[in-house]
Amino acid sequence: MRRVKSEPKVISILGATGSVGQSSLDIVSSSPERYRINALSAHNSVEGLAQAALSCGAEFAAIGDVRAYSKLKEFLAGSDIEIAAGEDGLLEAASRNCDIVIGSIVGAAGIRPTMAALQAGNQVALANKEALVCAGDLIMAEAKRQRLRILPVDSEHNAIFQIFDETSIEEIEEVTITASGGPFRTWPQEEIEKATAVQALKHPNWDMGAKITIDSASMMNKGLEVIEAHHLYDVPQSKFNVVVHPQSIIHGMVSYSDGSVLAHLAAPDMRTPIAHCLAWPERAAANTKRLNLVELGQMTFEAPDPVRFPCLRLALEAMGEGGNLPNIMNAANEVAVAAFLKGEIAFGGIPKLVEAVMSKMAEQGRLPVSSLDLVLELDEMARIYARELLSELTILEV
Structure with a gap:
């Protein structure tokens, strides 16, 4: 059954200020009728996280570095955006009710949030390869238990x-x-x-x-x-x-x-696999770079x-x-x-x-x-x- 187009998918992005996070926000902003943002997180890029949260209308923002909490609070003062910090904040961002969590935290720091997203019953579009490299048996077992498909964001896996x-x-x-x-x-x-x-x-x-x-x-x-x-x-x-x-x-x-x-x-454009994951099991038009084989030669x-x-x-x-x-x-x-x-x-x-x-x-x-x-x-x-x-x-x- 096809998704009702009047109901946009709700997206959370872990690692929103990195390259995958920024490409994901670009896809979301170009199709506001299809997607809306629930939660965003970043490690210590406070200003980047705050700007992204304000521009996309996020409901929740979490900064991994607890020392940056007060600065994030300053940047988002006067908005209705909930904020949190530290690992608990990241886990909350991952666990909030949504249709897809894009997991693009760099390194082993993404393991617990990936598991938290699955345990909350959220679909995961995974760009954090370390979660599977380090804890693949556990992550895949939880996805199976939840009857969830892990959607691969890396271009090769996608x-x-x-x-x-x-x-x-x-x-x-x-x-x-x-x-x-x-x-x-x-x-x-x-x-x-x-x-x-x-x-x-x-x-x-x-x-x-x-x-x-x-x-x-x-x-x-x-x-x-x-x-x-x-x-x-x-x-x-x-x-x-x-x-x-x-x-x-x-x-x-x-x-x-x-x-x-x-x-x-x-x-070679990361927005292509991201767009595929966000629209799955459908396909949707995206402003991504097109391949021209003649030019390639x-x-x-x-x-x-x-x-x-x-x-x-x-x-x-x-x-x-x-x-x-x-x-x-x-x-x-x-x-x-x-x-x-x-x-x-x-x-x-x-x-x-x-x-x-x-x-x-x-x-x-x-x-x-x-x-x-x-x-x-x-x-x-x-x-x-x-x-x-x-x-x-x-x-x-x-």
């Missing part, structure tokens, strides 16, 4: 979502996730290891936040995406394939036993290089081991990326630190993902080890 035939899973031979190759695709290994943050942040195709841009440059992002896709589509690791596709036009492919390969093509493909990009190898190894090792790997990577952006380690230090933490916590990594408390406990333990190892390993810049 592409697969649109071409994945769930009625013929046994006939699927391979699921291919494409990668742009990032800014260092053609660089020699020694130059990659010495790359600066300015160089790593120059992504050739996508405009993203700093964390995901660095992950793209190291190809850790692609490893995280394979783990996420494994949980979303219940496909074994042996059936996943990563292909470097510099033009970022084909976002995903599914190969079937009869020799057919279905591919999803779109211009050609598309090229190559295999990823696990030697020059060891983060991809580490992520796939963690996936193969299972348990809490992907969670531990992710925490170490978040610490390593933050250290790199601060100039504390070289780019080549990121995989070295991640591998060292994975090795040190191998025993804990074998523990099953049995509870959210355990996931977050091991996440914090991995961060502590990673910070300690920063001063022990010979990866500091000189």
